[in-house]
Amino acid sequence: MALMITDDCINCDVCEPECPNEAISPGEEIYEIDPGKCTECVGHYDEPQCQQVCPVDCIPLDPEHNETNEQLMEKYHKLTGL
Template structure:
């Protein structure tokens, strides 16, 4: 599943440079995660970096609208 940024985001921008896939960007004053680019940091890190760096708990959360990321074989 891709991650998404919840409404609790305070727009601190800490997550954007941490994303190894450049899936996070600012859009209309809020940060968003592009589900087509998000791999949940699989292949790069053990945990999603946006969720680890975010100062507000439960802001970078699983987006159940997308299937879990599957790395290419």
């Protein structure tokens, strides 16, 4: 499943540099996660790095983008070319 950022986001900017896939970017009001690039850090780390650094815990799983670990790993391979 891709992750998403909720309206609780305080725009602190700590999540964006942590994303190895560059899936996080500033939106009109809060940061946003591109589900096409989000692998929940599968292939890079054991846990999603954005969730680890978020001070307000506003990065849950996105129920609209349900993916298995295998699908996330496939996306990782496509994004990295590895």
